[in-house]
Amino acid sequence: MTAPSPASAARARILAVTSGKGGVGKTFVSANLAAALARRGLNVLVLDADLGLANLDVVLNLHPKVTLHDVFTGQATLEQAVLPAPGGFSVLLAGSGLVEYSRLTPEVRDQLLAVIDEVAPRYDIVLLDTGAGISDVVLYTVSLAGEVLVVVTPEPTSMTDAYATIKVLAMQQERRDVRLVVNQVARAGDGKGVAAQLQQVVDRFVSPSVGVPVRVSLLGDVPTDPAVREAVKKRQLVVETQPGTAAAQSIATLAARLNP
Amino acid sequence: MKTAPKAVPAPSAEALRLDAALRLLQRAGHDLGDGPRDTAWLQRMLDALCDLSSRDPLTGLANRRQFEVALERECDRVARSGESALVLLLDIDHFKRVNDAHGHGAGDLVLQAVARCLQGCVRPMDTVARYGGEEFAVVLPNCPPAFARTVAERVRRQIAALQITVGAGAELQITVSVGGAFAPPWVRSSARLWTERADAQLYRAKADGRNRICLEPQAVSLVSAEEKGLLFAATAPAVLDADVLHPEPT
Numbered sequence: 188m189t190a191p192s193p194a195s196a197a198r199a200r201i202l203a204v205t206s207g208k209g210g211v212g213k214t215f216v217s218a219n220l221a222a223a224l225a226r227r228g229l230n231v232l233v234l235d236a237d238l239g240l241a242n243l244d245v246v247l248n249l250h251p252k253v254t255l256h257d258v259f260t261g262q263a264t265l266e267q268a269v270l271p272a273p274g275g276f277s278v279l280l281a282g283s284g285l286v287e288y289s290r291l292t293p294e295v296r297d298q299l300l301a302v303i304d305e306v307a308p309r310y311d312i313v314l315l316d317t318g319a320g321i322s323d324v325v326l327y328t329v330s331l332a333g334e335v336l337v338v339v340t341p342e343p344t345s346m347t348d349a350y351a352t353i354k355v356l357a358m359q360q361e362r363r364d365v366r367l368v369v370n371q372v373a374r375a376g377d378g379k380g381v382a383a384q385l386q387q388v389v390d391r392f393v394s395p396s397v398g399v400p401v402r403v404s405l406l407g408d409v410p411t412d413p414a415v416r417e418a419v420k421k422r423q424l425v426v427e428t429q430p431g432t433a434a435a436q437s438i439a440t441l442a443a444r445l446n447p
Numbered sequence: 448m449k450t451a452p453k454a455v456p457a458p459s460a461e462a463l464r465l466d467a468a469l470r471l472l473q474r475a476g477h478d479l480g481d482g483p484r485d486t487a488w489l490q491r492m493l494d495a496l497c498d499l500s501s502r503d504p505l506t507g508l509a510n511r512r513q514f515e516v517a518l519e520r521e522c523d524r525v526a527r528s529g530e531s532a533l534v535l536l537l538d539i540d541h542f543k544r545v546n547d548a549h550g551h552g553a554g555d556l557v558l559q560a561v562a563r564c565l566q567g568c569v570r571p572m573d574t575v576a577r578y579g580g581e582e583f584a585v586v587l588p589n590c591p592p593a594f595a596r597t598v599a600e601r602v603r604r605q606i607a608a609l610q611i612t613v614g615a616g617a618e619l620q621i622t623v624s625v626g627g628a629f630a631p632p633w634v635r636s637s638a639r640l641w642t643e644r645a646d647a648q649l650y651r652a653k654a655d656g657r658n659r660i661c662l663e664p665q666a667v668s669l670v671s672a673e674e675k676g677l678l679f680a681a682t683a684p685a686v687l688d689a690d691v692l693h694p695e696p697t
Contacts, residue, residue: 293527293528296527343678343679346678346679347670347675347678350670350674350678351669351670354670359631360631361640384678384679384680385678387677387680388674388677388678391674391677392671392673392674392677
């Protein structure tokens with residue numbers, strides 16, 4: 188476990204990373220963004236909040252013996268479950284296939300809240316990598332975060348689900364500001380169009396119904412890059428192993444904008 | 448620094464000025480019994496005073512104070528349990544006309560009739576309150592979204608069917624507008640916000656012509672055809688056709 192920064196008496200910034208649709212690179216963005224933030228000298232924890240179908244361990248090529256499940260059931264302490272990840276940040280893995288957590292019970296809710304409350308003072312940034320979809324577990328996890336990053340690709344299905352997510356967050360959780368990461372763009376800069384398109388629909392249908400402007404701000408985009416495919420296959424972090432590539436550099440830009 | 452209050456023995460009834468409280472209770476029909484004025488008697492009196500201060504004297508329903516307590520409790524419960532809870536706000540349509548045409552006594556009879564009817568339309572676990580002048584509110588814990596409209600519609604219909612006798616041979620019929628909203632499950636929210644959302648729906652029901660129900664749409668995650676249309680409008684960036692631009696390597 189990374190040593191807690193002495194100055195972080197305050198709570199960490201807690202960011203939920205969510206997407207609506209699955210398979211858009213949400214976990215890829217979480218892990219690489221965490222590594223890029225760690226490179227900027229921040230003490231970062233990624234919590235795998237996809238309790239039902241976790242795969243952060245797969246992305247990071249980790250084989251955890253102790254997971255969040257063991258913490259929830261009292262079989263391990265939080266200290267035992269927080270693992271160092273390649274990339275210089277810490278992870279709390281859920282362990283795959285914990286089907287009993289795919290529904291949000293009061294127990295799961297309380298345990299997740301307790302874990303987040305306990306880790307928050309020890310880090311500068313905590314990323315909550317949520318599951319796909321807009322289930323109650325996802326919405327609850329997002330409600331625990333101060334900021335939300337929505338990962339989207341320029342595909343119509345992804346954009347529709349990202350829009351649905353933003354809409355629910357604005358209407359049910361009073362989110363007024365959602366940050367967007369557009370993954371798999373053809374050219375750097377294409378994310379602007381996707382953000383503008385989402386903002387246009389939000390302006391027309393969401394802001395009027397909640398009575399205040401809801402902003403979709405583009406944090407940045409990540410171009411499709413053969414290096415990414417290769418890194419994912421090798422279960423490596425592209426920002427670590429191929430920092431010079433377009434994808435790695437764009438993720439470094441996301442980190443710089445998050446933590447100027 | 449605050450110091451903890453010292454434990455003192457319960458005061459004897461003789462040491463307290465009780466006449467004003469007793470007059471209020473007597474007037475409200477509370478009988479404290481003839482027993483000795485001991486701690487149990489004082490407790491009964493406090494309970495009776497609490498009951499009195501949480502009810503609307505005209506209709507006997509929970510008053511706004513009690514409604515807010517119930518709503519806050521439900522809001523906390525929903526945040527913990529994720530259960531679905533509904534709040535309905537009702538307003539009698541054109542109530543001023545009743546008062547103007549038949550007098551305030553008639554207005555009171557209408558309010559009492561609506562209160563009785565409302566209470567009969569919902570479950571004992573639901574809190575029915577007089578929220579303000581001619582406005583009523585109901586908190587319905589554990590009310591699945593699928594039943595919301597059924598309940599609200601039953602309330603609206605039964606009130607509309609009332610024949611309210613307000614004087615010699617004068618029978619009135621009235622209608623209500625109803626607005627409803629669900630508490631957001633799992634998330635920390637506030638009772639005030641919840642009421643405001645129901646109130647926004649009530650406003651809609653009024654604006655749409657009264658004698659109707661407007662419930663806040665539940666399925667906010669659903670994206671309408673109109674929204675999709677705009678999302679993929681002609682002005683959409685050319686990058687949308689992802690399959691063309693990002694061919695899967697073979």
